[in-house]
Amino acid sequence: MSQSNFSALRIGLFGAGRVASAVGPALAAAGHQVVFVASRTPGPAAALAARLPGCVALPPAAAPLPAAVYLLAVPDAAVPSLLAATPWPVGAVVVHLAGALPLAVFATQPSVRGGVLYPLQTFSPGRVIDWATVPLFIEAADLGTEALLLGLARSLSPKAAMLDSVQRLHLHLAAVLASNFTNHLLGLAQTIVAEAGLSFELLHPLVRETIDKALAAQPSAFAVQTGPAVRHDAPTLAAHAAALAAHPAWQALYAQLTASIQAQAGLPRAA
Template identity: 75%
Template sequence: MADHSLSSSLRLGLLGAGRVAAALGPALVAAGHQVVFVSSRAPGPAVALAARLPGCRALPAAEALGALPPADAYLLAVPDAAVPALLATLPWPPGAVVAHLAGALPLAVFEAAPLVQGGVLYPLQTFSAGRAIAWPTVPLFVEAATPAAEALLLTLARSLSEHVAHLGSAQRLRLHLGAVFASNFTNHLLGLAQTLLAEAALPFELLHPLVHETVAKALAAEPNAFAVQTGPAVRHDAPTLASHAAALAAHPAWQHLYAELSASIQAAAGG
């Protein structure tokens, strides 16, 4: 379990009401904190999320706020591209601890708001509506511009997760890049597989045991998942590769992707 003994109750402002905020808000409350407000561009999501958080108010778009309600920290659960503008335009209380939740944004983004104590609270997880998150298992990575902000964010992170560490911007970017390959690209490839089977009137469930074993085997082979690669590309099975390419004639973009991935597999295996 996460270490709640390290945490006093913090008053937190949550800017954003999307998938990450919808998962994080209830987790913060469960960890003993109070989310004092939720703000989002669209009022509906903020109202819906605030209704799930005791004592929380739904506020209008952050840009329309005349002043921010007092809080121990403000968490920016907004798209990466929106962070610089929010930092530059909002009426932040001097000295406020403000943290974004992004993997790819450096700590240097807080140079746009020199009066705040900037920080990062990055949860290494994928978030989707309707999916419960086991927060004690989620790696949380913290970085901050001041010792005080880092101490607060570490305390907050440890109240949520058993896996908390400091991580600098450069390593966090590389971690986020790896996460895109491991999660986002994998999800996309599974979507392609699902479509190909559907075109042949085959259920995607046929692939479930294969997918589970593939992931389990790759994780067990750490640190060299390449070592357990199988399939026609790694064994240079030219007839099968050609048959697959022909079967993808109706999907030229996927045909190209198949060829590129096959070439990458062969290169990783040493040609």
């Protein structure tokens, strides 16, 4: 627990997917009581509830049990319908965990106290998260909810801060570029080396050095860009395009990324 005046909270958790499966145990480890897990998928909800002391699984149509905070760890698109379908207690603190969803989503439910608790991290089954390193961003409709959520966030991580919906949207966009798109490109790289009968492990040292170098770069990662695009190495670019002939979508993506790198570097686009 990272705050000296820690106050344990009763928490209701909606969702049983990747985020909920990471947040629920973290809350329990921090000393909070997760009183229920509610989900449209009974099996995962029951499995997650079984991992949390004193927690029960609820069917999706059930009225929520009393709690100090209700966390909506569900896909962004499911939040509005969940808000509308749930019989919330008057004055309930209802909080979503989404990066791109504004606080204004709670405007349709004036009887609840809306808030946001956004963990800037990627979650996958089997991966252990060090919550002390995870930035948590708070937004709330009123000062009381803000203070409550800030205390909750600080019980999980010392890296808790306020952030409004516009800033959070841009941070989420940057996170998608840095994490999700990077992961996709690594998947393409893994497929390409596998098609050539090679091991993806050959690229591990390069990937680690690329990430470490980009994180340390000043004033930005653009300053340490390398490769045939920034060198304007037309023969190599053409050879790579030819090698991607069996994957025309990837070939187009390669061309688009090459053009973006060259535009950022102020170079003319390759023919």
